[in-house]
Structures are given as C-alpha cells and as structure tokens.
Amino acid sequence: MNSLITRAKELLENKSVQVVIGYEAGPTSVARPAFITDPAKAGTLIYDERCVQNLAVYLTKPEVKHLGKMAIVATLPVMRSIMMLISEQQIFADSIVVLGISADGSLLDIADVKVMQGYIEKSDLGNPEKYKELLAELNKLSPEERFAFWQKELSKCIKCYACRQACPMCYCTRCTVEVNQPQWIPVQSNTHGNMEWHILRAMHLAGRCISCGECGRACPVGIPCHLLTMHLVDQVHNYFNVYAGTSEKMSSVLSTFEPNDKESFII
Amino acid sequence: MARIGVFICHCGENISATVDCGKVAETIGKLKHVAYSTEYKYMCSDPGQTLIKEAIKEHKLTGVVVAACSPRMHEPTFRKACAEGGLNPFLCEMANLREHCSWVHEKNDLTTEKAIDIVRIQVEKVKLNSALQPIRVPVTKTAMVIGGGIAGIQSALDIANTGHKVIMIERSPSIGGHMSQLSETFPTLDCSQCILTPRMVEVAQHPNITLYTYAEVESVEGFIGNFKVKIRKKAKSLDEKTCTGCGLCTTKCPQKKIPNEFEQGMGMRPAIYIPFPQAVPNRPVIDREHCTYYIKGKCKICEIVCPTKAIRFDQPDEILELEIGAIVVATGFDIKHADFFPEYGYGKYKDIIDGLQFERLASASGPTTGAILRPSDGQVPKNIVFIACAGSRDPAKGIAYCSKICCMYTAKHAMLYKHKVHEGKAYVFYMDIRSGGKNYDEFVRRAIEEDHVNYIRGRVSTVFERDGKLIVKGVDTLLGAQPVEIVADMVVLATAGVANSGAEDLAQKLHVSYDAHKFFAEAHPKLKPIETNTAGIFLAGACQNPKDIPDSVSQASGAAVKVAGLFSQNELTREPLVAVVNRTAPPMYSTCVGCFMCQSVCPYQAIEREDFKNREGKIVKTVAKINEGLCQGCGTCVALCRSKSIDLYGYSNNQVYAEVVALLNEY
Structure with a gap:
C-alpha cells in the first residue's frame, strides 16, 4: 500500500487536495474511515480486506466538504457512487481526486472522470455474487411467503436509520421521514410503519442503487434491507438495460422517458 | 377560527x-x-x-x-x-x-x-386553503403558424389583418400545401390554383407576415404568451436576395430523374427546382440528397449558368430563435399510397393510382396537362373504377375512422373523368355516401344523375392484372351481394387520409397530445375543438383529422380569433395553483438538495436553477425554482421530490393529508 500512501502524501504536500478520505486501522481489528489533512499523517492509510465501507458517503457531508478539495480512496462501488453523485449534481468532477483501487487491491491511475468511466464500464456491474443466491431464493418464494419473510425481518427494525446514513445516495439534508407537517411516515417503530419506511427507501433508490450493500451491513439488527434495493437493481437493468453509476451524464432512469423504453410493466 | x-x-x-x-x-x-x-x-x-x-x-x-x-x-x-x-x-x-x-x-x-x-x-x-393572487405574465404579440397549406395561409392572413405579426413556417420549398396540387374543388368545380394562388401571394406580400419556407421547428420552450421557438432554416444553397427566380438553373441541371413530389411521383424534376410554376416564394432550392455536386463533388452547372451568381453550395442550415406569443399548428395530412394495399397489388400495377395522383392527372398544370391518361402506356382509359374507403373505416387495416373527404372527391374525380372522356365508363365502389355539407349531396347526385357515373354499393375484394387490363372483383350489396367483375383500364383508390409525416415528433416538441393515429388532439371534442391542451397552441385544418377545404378554412379563422383574443391583452392572468420549492433560512436556503430530478420529469420545462451566493459572490448552493409562468400545477415534481421540498399551492401536502385523515376519522 506504499503507492497509496505516497500518492496521498504527494497530493497533500503539493496542495492539490486538502483532505484525503481513506481507511486507517481502528483501535480494534476493524478499519475505520480516516480524513487525512496533514501529509505527515498519510502513513496511517491502509487498504486491505477489512476496508469495506463505502467512503463516498462522506463526500456530501458539509463537515467534510468544508475542508476543501478532496481525494478519496475508491473501490468500484465508491467510484460508481461518485459517478451517481456527479450525475445528480451533488459533487463536481473537478473538485475531487479519485484514488482508485482495483479488485486485487492495487492503486489505479484514475486521471479523470473519463478514465474512471472506462474502468467502471469494464467491470462487472451486477449485484455481488454473494447476494445473487439470496435474491434468487427470495424470488423463488410465492408472493405470500415473500411478504411473510419481509414482515418478519422488518418487524425487527428499530428505525435508527443507519441504513440511510450508510448510503451514499441518501444525501438529502432533510429526509422525507423527518417531515412532520404532515407526518406521512409514522415515527414509531412497528411492523407496518417499518415497512412503509423500507419500501419508501427502496423506491427512492430505484435506478440509483449501485449495489454496495452498505445499508444491510450497517443494520444493527441484521435486516437484509440491501436485498430490496438490489432486487430493484435487477429490475431496472431488466427493463431499461441500465446500471446506475456508469456515467457522469446519466439521467435518472425512472424520471426520464425514452421512446424505446420497455413498457411491458404498465398495466 | x-x-x-x-x-x-x-x-x-x-x-x-x-x-x-x-x-x-x-x-x-x-x-x-x-x-x-x-x-x-x-x-x-x-x-x-x-x-x-x-x-x-x-x-x-x-x-x-x-x-x-x-x-x-x-x-x-x-x-x-x-x-x-x-x-x-x-x-x-x-x-x-x-x-x-x-x-x-x-x-x-x-x-x-x-x-x-x-x-x-x-x-x-x-x-387549510390560503388566499392566493392570480399570476400575471406578459404577452409577446407575435404568432407562429406552422404549415403553409390553406389552413395555415388563412390563419396567418386573419391574424396579420388584426395588426399582429405572424411568422409562417413551411417545411417544403413553397407554401400552398395539398390544395395547390388539386385540379378542381368540390362542390363548385372551380380551379383550385385559381382560388388559392391569390392567397399565397397575399401571404408573401403582407407587411405583417414573415415567411420562412424550407424551414422546420427545431424546439419549443416556454408557455402561452412567451414561447421561445428555434426554427431550422434548411440551406436552400442559394442567396434568396440575389436570385431573381429566372429558373435557368432548373432547366440546365443535368440531374433530371428525381420523382417530383408535387406531381406525386408522376413526373420528374431536376435537383435544383421550383416545386411548381406558381410557387411562393418563386425561388429554387437544391435538393442536396440528389444533387450531383453533393454526391460526387463536381458539377456546379447551376452556378455556372446563374446570371446573378446566386448559388451558394457551402450555405449552412440557419437556426433562428424567435419569441412567440401563440402558435397555430396547421401541418396538414398525408394519404396512404397504393403500396398500403396488398389486395390491390401493393402498388405494383402502374394503373392503380391514388386520389392525389388523379388530381395531378386531371390538373391543367399536371404531367399530362390535364388529359386523363393511363400512367402505364399513356392511353385514355375507357373504363375507370374508383374505390372509395380504401383503407378508411377498415379496422383490419388499423384505420377505423372515416377520412371524410373521399366521398366528395371521388364524386368529383368521376365527374371530371366523364367531362373529359365522354364515351368512358366510370364506376364507383362505395360503402356509404357521406355527403353532408352545403351543396354536397346535390353534387354527388349530379355525378350520378347527370354525368351517369355508376355507383355500386359494395367493397372490392381484389384487383389484379390480366392481358393488360385490371380486373376489379367486388360485390353489389344492393343486388343481394351479387359478385361484380369489372374490366378496367385504370383504378383510382380514395385512400385514407392519415397524419402527416413528422406529426408525432412535432407534437412532442410542442408538448401537445395526439391520438392513436398521430393526429393532433383538441382540448375538448365539442367545446374546445381548436385549442390543444397546451395553452396558447391552437389547431387549424387537417392536422387534427382529415378535413375538406371549407372546414379547414373555417377552423383556421377560428384559430386566428383565438390568437387575436390572446393578443388583445397586454398581460395574461393565470391561476396561481402552481408548485413551489420551499425556502428556509441560510445556510440551508431550502431543503431542496438540487438533484434536479424534478427538472427531467417536468412536462412544461418549468423548473429552473437558483444559485445562492455568499457575500464574496461565491455560489454556496444551487436549488430548484419553479417558473410560475410555465408551471401548470400538475404536481409531478411534488410526487417525485424525495425530500418533499416541493409543494403545490391549492393542493398542498397538508391539505391532501387533512383530506385523508378526514376520511379515516369518524365525525
């Protein structure tokens, strides 16, 4: 990982960026996010199999943004999140340096968005293999069985909204569930209300989810809520032949009409 | 309280x-x-x-x-x-x-x-309603008429005569439309060109009308009273100011084998051409698709012969940006051609022609200078069969509607034939004769009774060729469905009137709706037949459905009155039931995060960007803003906004919620 450290140090020293977002070793065995502003501290950066968090979530946080121009350690899901954030105008391509990490953990030379796009296009964009099986199993169930499955899972939800906080695409400064005039989504945690929240969250991510699985990983009670959005990834790909986060200019699949769109799902 | x-x-x-x-x-x-x-x-x-x-x-x-x-x-x-x-x-x-x-x-x-x-x-x-004030928007008092057929001409002249400016756009090199192709018109049999060309000239000369031919609508933005229209003036490859319209280039052009659109393919034209002698403007254009110079890179004979050196081979298309207050759509119609009919040989028999081709045959300015001659061998047909409802009223062909004009023009065609070929026999196969209209039924009766046209009520199952003759097989339903076989020299199909090419594309540019047949849709079938569902855009003529000349002209005048009415005010008032993006105190400015998904769903392009700047003038946040003039209050953005930052006046989230709660609660 010396190349990553060298590159980060270089960027900070020549003031190309003011902060490098990456991973560092935490007090326990887990890796935690690091926000390096001092070139002398670039040495604490690590990249290994423990570094799984989607760091793109920090790119839209005002407390990180105000540090200045950012560099970010970016695996494929992070790069795709960055693409989505650029296409939704939450960040600007020229205000960010991507320290791309390839699938085998080596540093990529991502000079600009075009190069990043080229790398993303070459990669496998479907849902991760480990979730495909689970999704297939769920899809085998009858609608009643599947509903029962989700009822059971979602009854555990404590509405901590960790799934939302972990998601780089949930960047609204005021989430719709915080609107209480009127209170469309109930505050209290109960199975019905929990379902409302999770369905709403999934729908807000339809056509935008980049399959990083962070929502499910963040859930303290182990709800596989990432399967909801990942199912939508499959659906959107099936109907519109589009994967999210593949181009900085992509328009939202569900809010644009193309004359050659499939319309088979319109009843 | x-x-x-x-x-x-x-x-x-x-x-x-x-x-x-x-x-x-x-x-x-x-x-x-x-x-x-x-x-x-x-x-x-x-x-x-x-x-x-x-x-x-x-x-x-x-x-x-x-x-x-x-x-x-x-x-x-x-x-x-x-x-x-x-x-x-x-x-x-x-x-x-x-x-x-x-x-x-x-x-x-x-x-x-x-x-x-x-x-x-x-x-x-x-x-929970709040007191709202109407929105006032200014009106640009210039109208745009799209299409230079009789409907467009009438509308443009009527608007221009009320003192307002009119921009007329026609995609072909001359105005005149289908009416300029017709020989005579029902029910009076007066010459179509004779009554049309004075109007065409009037358009060209009118001080309030600016005419752009060979031009098409590129894009339309904005709203009633305030449209911003881009039009593409296709390159005519010619300096219109220098050209005198002498026509020398058109006679010297070596490329002479291009099917003439004006003659419905029954004659040929050169690559540089004036569509017809009375064309307005009377200036040629170069058809770049067929011109030898554009294909092979050399020729330029027109440039050599041009006495005023008006040819401009490198002329680019020109995009004009116009401010328009109201739009009249008068883009007309087209007809199905013989190749639409497998039962009549898919257009492979030369002597089966459509109604417009017959008009050209019968026209004094046509390819035969008005003589009715078979296209195959130039002989005078002794037996001629007219088939009405070719395609129309035939759900099996996907055209369930009546094309309305065919009964009348078929009677006219049969009459014109009989007037020119006295000894000839004319047969008309028809389903019903629909001749409602002033002096219309009398006209049809005249064809039958005075000109002895044989009307046979029944449909034609097939037409095929045998020994140089066309065998028309049909039935006579008034004689107990008895089979009829007529040996004809020529067959004329009164083919269905259909939407003009590009109608769907234009409708989408204008954001007006259209029906399953791609005809433009009126706002209300009875009470708003001229309006579209987009305020400030009106319909005239056959772009709405097949119409004859009197109907097209009446509607065109109606559209002109709508435009004049709009232009009679300096400001328009609009209902304030529009969407609004919330604003909060800095540093948030709005709960809108500026993802601008609303922009892509808005059918009216009503969503703009608003930048918030700090004291140094640096942009700190960009959020969505609704243009009140454009917003129609449809609420699509409200439903789409993930952070619920958009609300709709008159139908606010709070109001809708109160309604739902009222319904759920006991009273």
Missing part, C-alpha cells in the same frame, strides 16, 4: 334524485367550524350565487365549499361568486357530488353517506 360555509346543490334532480341533499346539509351543518350549511336547487343560477355571496357577508365565512358538479364545469363560476362576496376566490372549493356520487350510485342511505364524506373532505381541505 375557521368559519366554513357549505352549499349543497341539487343540480335539478341530477344530485337530489339519489342523494338526500337535506340530510347532507344538516349533517355537515353540525360539523366543527362549519358556520353555515344549506341546499338549493341550482347553485350555479343567479339566485344560487347570490345565496353564496350573501352568506359570506352574513356569516363572516372564511372558506366556502360548493357541493355540486365537477369543478371542470363550474369552479370559475363559484370562485367568481366568492370574489364578489368579498372572499378570496381561492378560498372556495368544490365537492363533486354529481359525477363522483349521484350519477354513479343508486338512491339509498349509503349514497347519501358517501356524499357526506365527499363534502367533509372538502371542508377539511378548505380550512
């Missing part, structure tokens, strides 16, 4: 026959915040409106619910009544007891219960 007045209308017996209006008024009267509740036979009548006006004053009402018909009918009436009673008109809501309740249910207690619920919902909603 809200003081709501509720007015239950009987609508004669339309509502009271199934709903117990007395009970509704009484129950609603007991609700909290309802200060006054009453019923009346006709709320929309003058005494009904007076009832509302007086109640507003007497009971100091802060909101009014009129429970009557659909707001589509009488909302303006009651809003005005409220305004006259001293209440802001947007504090008046309608509960639809007629379409939503009395008309669709039988008389029983449940129907009355439902009526009470419908009114209750509106009472809860109106409590």
Whole structure:
C-alpha cells in the first residue's frame, strides 16, 4: 500500500487536495474511515480486506466538504457512487481526486472522470455474487411467503436509520421521514410503519442503487434491507438495460422517458 | 377560527334524485367550524350565487365549499361568486357530488353517506386553503403558424389583418400545401390554383407576415404568451436576395430523374427546382440528397449558368430563435399510397393510382396537362373504377375512422373523368355516401344523375392484372351481394387520409397530445375543438383529422380569433395553483438538495436553477425554482421530490393529508 500512501502524501504536500478520505486501522481489528489533512499523517492509510465501507458517503457531508478539495480512496462501488453523485449534481468532477483501487487491491491511475468511466464500464456491474443466491431464493418464494419473510425481518427494525446514513445516495439534508407537517411516515417503530419506511427507501433508490450493500451491513439488527434495493437493481437493468453509476451524464432512469423504453410493466 | 360555509346543490334532480341533499346539509351543518350549511336547487343560477355571496357577508365565512358538479364545469363560476362576496376566490372549493356520487350510485342511505364524506373532505381541505393572487405574465404579440397549406395561409392572413405579426413556417420549398396540387374543388368545380394562388401571394406580400419556407421547428420552450421557438432554416444553397427566380438553373441541371413530389411521383424534376410554376416564394432550392455536386463533388452547372451568381453550395442550415406569443399548428395530412394495399397489388400495377395522383392527372398544370391518361402506356382509359374507403373505416387495416373527404372527391374525380372522356365508363365502389355539407349531396347526385357515373354499393375484394387490363372483383350489396367483375383500364383508390409525416415528433416538441393515429388532439371534442391542451397552441385544418377545404378554412379563422383574443391583452392572468420549492433560512436556503430530478420529469420545462451566493459572490448552493409562468400545477415534481421540498399551492401536502385523515376519522 506504499503507492497509496505516497500518492496521498504527494497530493497533500503539493496542495492539490486538502483532505484525503481513506481507511486507517481502528483501535480494534476493524478499519475505520480516516480524513487525512496533514501529509505527515498519510502513513496511517491502509487498504486491505477489512476496508469495506463505502467512503463516498462522506463526500456530501458539509463537515467534510468544508475542508476543501478532496481525494478519496475508491473501490468500484465508491467510484460508481461518485459517478451517481456527479450525475445528480451533488459533487463536481473537478473538485475531487479519485484514488482508485482495483479488485486485487492495487492503486489505479484514475486521471479523470473519463478514465474512471472506462474502468467502471469494464467491470462487472451486477449485484455481488454473494447476494445473487439470496435474491434468487427470495424470488423463488410465492408472493405470500415473500411478504411473510419481509414482515418478519422488518418487524425487527428499530428505525435508527443507519441504513440511510450508510448510503451514499441518501444525501438529502432533510429526509422525507423527518417531515412532520404532515407526518406521512409514522415515527414509531412497528411492523407496518417499518415497512412503509423500507419500501419508501427502496423506491427512492430505484435506478440509483449501485449495489454496495452498505445499508444491510450497517443494520444493527441484521435486516437484509440491501436485498430490496438490489432486487430493484435487477429490475431496472431488466427493463431499461441500465446500471446506475456508469456515467457522469446519466439521467435518472425512472424520471426520464425514452421512446424505446420497455413498457411491458404498465398495466 | 375557521368559519366554513357549505352549499349543497341539487343540480335539478341530477344530485337530489339519489342523494338526500337535506340530510347532507344538516349533517355537515353540525360539523366543527362549519358556520353555515344549506341546499338549493341550482347553485350555479343567479339566485344560487347570490345565496353564496350573501352568506359570506352574513356569516363572516372564511372558506366556502360548493357541493355540486365537477369543478371542470363550474369552479370559475363559484370562485367568481366568492370574489364578489368579498372572499378570496381561492378560498372556495368544490365537492363533486354529481359525477363522483349521484350519477354513479343508486338512491339509498349509503349514497347519501358517501356524499357526506365527499363534502367533509372538502371542508377539511378548505380550512387549510390560503388566499392566493392570480399570476400575471406578459404577452409577446407575435404568432407562429406552422404549415403553409390553406389552413395555415388563412390563419396567418386573419391574424396579420388584426395588426399582429405572424411568422409562417413551411417545411417544403413553397407554401400552398395539398390544395395547390388539386385540379378542381368540390362542390363548385372551380380551379383550385385559381382560388388559392391569390392567397399565397397575399401571404408573401403582407407587411405583417414573415415567411420562412424550407424551414422546420427545431424546439419549443416556454408557455402561452412567451414561447421561445428555434426554427431550422434548411440551406436552400442559394442567396434568396440575389436570385431573381429566372429558373435557368432548373432547366440546365443535368440531374433530371428525381420523382417530383408535387406531381406525386408522376413526373420528374431536376435537383435544383421550383416545386411548381406558381410557387411562393418563386425561388429554387437544391435538393442536396440528389444533387450531383453533393454526391460526387463536381458539377456546379447551376452556378455556372446563374446570371446573378446566386448559388451558394457551402450555405449552412440557419437556426433562428424567435419569441412567440401563440402558435397555430396547421401541418396538414398525408394519404396512404397504393403500396398500403396488398389486395390491390401493393402498388405494383402502374394503373392503380391514388386520389392525389388523379388530381395531378386531371390538373391543367399536371404531367399530362390535364388529359386523363393511363400512367402505364399513356392511353385514355375507357373504363375507370374508383374505390372509395380504401383503407378508411377498415379496422383490419388499423384505420377505423372515416377520412371524410373521399366521398366528395371521388364524386368529383368521376365527374371530371366523364367531362373529359365522354364515351368512358366510370364506376364507383362505395360503402356509404357521406355527403353532408352545403351543396354536397346535390353534387354527388349530379355525378350520378347527370354525368351517369355508376355507383355500386359494395367493397372490392381484389384487383389484379390480366392481358393488360385490371380486373376489379367486388360485390353489389344492393343486388343481394351479387359478385361484380369489372374490366378496367385504370383504378383510382380514395385512400385514407392519415397524419402527416413528422406529426408525432412535432407534437412532442410542442408538448401537445395526439391520438392513436398521430393526429393532433383538441382540448375538448365539442367545446374546445381548436385549442390543444397546451395553452396558447391552437389547431387549424387537417392536422387534427382529415378535413375538406371549407372546414379547414373555417377552423383556421377560428384559430386566428383565438390568437387575436390572446393578443388583445397586454398581460395574461393565470391561476396561481402552481408548485413551489420551499425556502428556509441560510445556510440551508431550502431543503431542496438540487438533484434536479424534478427538472427531467417536468412536462412544461418549468423548473429552473437558483444559485445562492455568499457575500464574496461565491455560489454556496444551487436549488430548484419553479417558473410560475410555465408551471401548470400538475404536481409531478411534488410526487417525485424525495425530500418533499416541493409543494403545490391549492393542493398542498397538508391539505391532501387533512383530506385523508378526514376520511379515516369518524365525525
């Protein structure tokens, strides 16, 4: 990982960026996010199999943004999140340096968005293999069985909204569930209300989810809520032949009409 | 404290026959915040409106619910009544007891219960209504007419004569449209060109009309009174100011084998051409697709022969940006051609032609200078068969509608043939003769009785060629479905009128709706036949459905009046029921995060960007902003906004929520 450290140090020293977002070793065995502003501290950066968090979530946080121009350690899901954030105008391509990490953990030379796009296009964009099986199993169930499955899972939800906080695409400064005039989504945690929240969250991510699985990983009670959005990834790909986060200019699949769109799902 | 007045209308017996209006008024009267509740036979009548006006004053009402018909009918009436009673008109809501309740249910207690619920919902909603002020927008007093056929010409002239500027756009090199191709016109048999060309010249000479031929609409943005239109002036490859229209280039052009569109492919034209002798403007254009120079890189004979050196081979297309207040769409129609009919040989028999081709044959300026001759061998046909409803009224062919003009022009064709070929025999196969119109039926009778055209009621199953003759097989349904076989020299198909090419594309650029057949759709089939559902865009002529000349001209004048009416005011007032993106205190400025997904779903391009800058002038946040002039209040953005940062005046989230809660709660 010396190349990553060298590159980060270089960027900070020549003031190309003011902060490098990456991973560092935490007090326990887990890796935690690091926000390096001092070139002398670039040495604490690590990249290994423990570094799984989607760091793109920090790119839209005002407390990180105000540090200045950012560099970010970016695996494929992070790069795709960055693409989505650029296409939704939450960040600007020229205000960010991507320290791309390839699938085998080596540093990529991502000079600009075009190069990043080229790398993303070459990669496998479907849902991760480990979730495909689970999704297939769920899809085998009858609608009643599947509903029962989700009822059971979602009854555990404590509405901590960790799934939302972990998601780089949930960047609204005021989430719709915080609107209480009127209170469309109930505050209290109960199975019905929990379902409302999770369905709403999934729908807000339809056509935008980049399959990083962070929502499910963040859930303290182990709800596989990432399967909801990942199912939508499959659906959107099936109907519109589009994967999210593949181009900085992509328009939202569900809010644009193309004359050659499939319309088979319109009843 | 809200003081709501509720007015239950009987609508004669339309509502009271199934709903117990007395009970509704009484129950609603007991609700909290309802200060006054009453019923009346006709709320929309003058005494009904007076009832509302007086109640507003007497009971100091802060909101009014009129429970009557659909707001589509009488909302303006009651809003005005409220305004006259001293209440802001947007504090008046309608509960639809007629379409939503009395008309669709039988008389029983449940129907009355439902009526009470419908009114209750509106009472809860109106409590949260806010007083709104109408939006005023300026009007650009320049009209654009798209299409230079007879409808476009009439509309443009009528608007121009009211003193307003008109921009006319025609995609072909000359105005005139289909009417300029016709030989004679029914029901008077006067020469089409003779009555049309003076109008064409008038357009060219009118000081208020700017004519752009060989031009198409590129894009349309904006809204009624304030459209921003881009038009593409296709390169004519010619300097129109220098060209004198002498036509020398057109005679010297070596490329002469291009099927002539104006002659419906029955004649040829060169690559540099003037479509027809009376063309307006009388200037040639180079058809770059067929010109030898553009294909092979050399020739330029037209440039060499041009006495005024007007040819410009490198001329680019020009994009003009125009500010337009109103648009008249008059893009006309097209017809199906013989290749649409497998049963008549898919157009492979030369002597089966369509109606427009017959017009060219019969026209003095046509390829045969008016002689009716077979295209195959130039002989005079001795037997001629006209087949009406070729494609029209045939759901199997996907065209269920009547093309309307064919009965009349077929009678005209048969008559013209008989006038030119006295010894010839003319047969017409028809389904029904639809000749409604002033002097129309008399015209058809004349064809049958005076010109002895043989009308056979029945359809033609097939036409095939045998020994150089066309064998027409059909039935005569008036003789007990007896098979008929006619050996003909020529067959004329009165093919279905269809939407013009590019109609769908144009409709999408204009954001107006169109029907399954790609004809432009009117806003209301009876009461708004000229308006489209986009304010400020009107229809004239056959772009709406096949129409004859008198109908097209009448509608064109109607559209002109609509435009003139719009231009008679300096400002337009619009209902303030528009969407709004919220604003909060800095540093947030708005809960909008500026993802601009709303921008892509807005059907009216009403969503703009607003930058917030700090004291140094640096942009700190960009959020969405609704252009009130453009917004039609459809609410699509409201539904899409993930952070619920958009609300709709008159249908706010709070109001809708209150309605739902009212319905769920006991009263």
